[in-house]
Amino acid sequence: MALTIKGLNTGVIRHNDKFIALALKVKSLRNKETLLFFPVLALRDLLIGLEHRLYLQHSLPEQEQEKRQKAKSSHVLKMHENIPAILREELENADVNQRVESLALSDNTEKVLTFTLKLHNGSHLDLQVGEWQVEVLVMAIIHAINNAEMRELA
Template sequence: MAISIKGINTGVIRQKNEFVALALKIKEPRNKESLFFLSPLGLRDLLIALESRLHAKHQLSEDARLQYEKERDKASQKMHENIPLIQEDELKNANINRRVNSLTLVSDEGENLTLSLTLHDGQVCELLINELQITVLAHAIIHAINNANMRELALRITSLLDYLPLYDVDCQQNDNLEYDSYTQPEWKHNLFNHYLAVIYSYKDETGKAQFCGSIVKTRMPSGSKEVEAISRRLLDFSPRLKKLAGVPCQVFVRTLTGDKTQKLTQDQCLRALHHLHVQSAHKAQNA
């Protein structure tokens, strides 16, 4: 039977200064309690699902958004009145079988998000999160991480929620592409509709123009402030692009498709990135 939320509490487990897991304790409607432990990756996946619904709420008309916020504040008050207690022993002697090994968004239709949690012992739990509970849950997670003096971890996780990395590329002199790929599950693909090609043009120590790039999925098309911010944050995320941090470069972005139902193959993505590289190289030469 699916777990519904009446109240939540969060805590951080760490070894020395290393984050190990976030404890998420849920009080259910009949006051039964469930405890889960989320790794950084599980935490990121949970927040991606939550952030997607919050983004949809920000797109509402002003009247509809005010109505949503009014109902959300009522639901938040109820949750604050039903916070379950986390015992110190539950964190010190955490049950490994309650660790979430994988998290999948099964459905985001209607008012609830339905998540499937696969635990360390193989048990699968279904968790229902009402859209009015999302803000409290997200704040509780970030508050717990900040409270544990792990603000950098909170910043790192929250900077990865509004785009999906697919490929990172170094453009070679012989027109070949050296790339890393990131396999993403179908449910994450479904949260984003725009495929974007991004090319960075910079000069190496000899003054010669070099190019690298990325293919990502976003909710906004190229030319938006959101995508501009994502193109900067990509440099922090990607091992291949990190060399550009602090390096002056020109950025070229192209929307490949905005059709949510269309899934591009690796070949289509890399060809599009190559075409953008050729065009940006031509522009850079004539600048």
């Protein structure tokens, strides 16, 4: 099953000031909301996959970047209109089966990155991140970590 991002939100779960997991709530194309939990190693792997795409986007010639920036703005606005709420109860009663045990970049096309996530319950889920969503996802992760004062992870 592929999870295509329409909107996203992040939060941090911690215990006694120790990072437990990053909560990533995704609103998909049919307005279905899925809450996933990334412990530190899975989060690191996700960020490594996203980092390379960011590097490629920022290494384009300046004219190409300006052209792409205009197109990106409308996509980012649509994502901001579809931010799902994360309730405190969802974090306090986190479903262990939604914990990401491992992930791999399974498809790397020009328009979409697909990460295959192996969940705690043994199932697999494909998370598709569009080219315009990469920077938004990275910024959301960084904001969640900073808001939780977990700067040692950033």
